[in-house]
Amino acid sequence: MPAASKLTRGSGNVPLHTLLLRTYLQLLHSRPVLTKSLTSGILSALGNLLSQKIEQRRKTKSTTENVDLVALLRFAAYGLFFTGPLSHYFYLFLEQGVPSSTPMAGLRRLLLERLIIAPAFLFLFFIVMNFLEGKNLNSLNRKLKDSYWSALVMNWKVWTPFQFINVNYIPVQFRVLFANLVAFFWYAYLSSTRK
Template identity: 75%
Template sequence: MPVASKPVPGRSPLHTLLLLRYLQLLRDRPILTKALTSGILSAIGNLVSQTIESQRKGQKSQKYLDLKGTFRFAVYGFFFTGPLSHYFYLFLEEAVPSTIPLAGLRRLLIERLIIAPAFLFLFFVLMNLLEGKNIATLNHKLKDSYWSALKMNWKVWTPFQFINVNYIPVQFRVLFANMVAFFWFVYLSSTRK
């Protein structure tokens, strides 16, 4: 019969220490913590996606990784997704307190009909800028891809955002959205043909 491992007195497991440290940073430096989390998860999601894509094509992943693309996603996550989402979720709590009638639906409608289209537009503009492309290229991308991307965003993200804006504590909403985005990005990469 195997002997059960016993915790060392006075020592917490590593995952507990990491969680406690994250919660402390979230309390002490919420914007920086959410910015770092967004930047790191965006970069890792992009790397995993590229790796899956290159393996599907039978390429050696190191040789075909677009590290500039990964850097662009990290920059977008750090400077835009993390901080803007932090302020948006705080605003939503103030503007639509849970005590008013249909608060959950109102929060969802604000996020889905105002914030999601604006955030997607910002993504297109900033990625175009970070790629060094011109306005004509941006206009072409917007014309060709924006509406289909927005419809897909509404289709996929609506249930997650309903949960996020109504059931996830406000300090964890950016992390929740980042995790959903990460797994969705990886899922899309693994199912692409």
């Protein structure tokens, strides 16, 4: 591991949160894809864990039920191998393909993300989760038929304002983190409001 990624205290007795932020920024600079992938994996797993705990508490008024570790690992794997790296390259492509100097850049970025990337990314999510759950192609077809369109419409409704902010105002190196944090809190919110 390079020296830049080691957690060490400086001579000024730096608070831990400052040290962690500094280390994260150094890793983001030195190993952006790996850092974003690990962050996506961790936040995806934590979001799933929080969702499970909220769901358990809502159903049984208790948090003593076991955590579905397999589901946790599925979400971690999806974040690590798909969300992190694909989002990293997409946001770089978007920055270079539609620079801020382009007329109506903000709208063009948003439309590209919402009309092309979001449907493709959601489709990929269904495919990967189906595979990780050990289900067959018939199951995937049923799930796509029953849930894909409603999930995409919900994605457009919920994510459009956040993605407008993300692709136009968040610095490119923080866009994956921003999207992961929004997803984390959104899934927690959904779990807490489900009836």
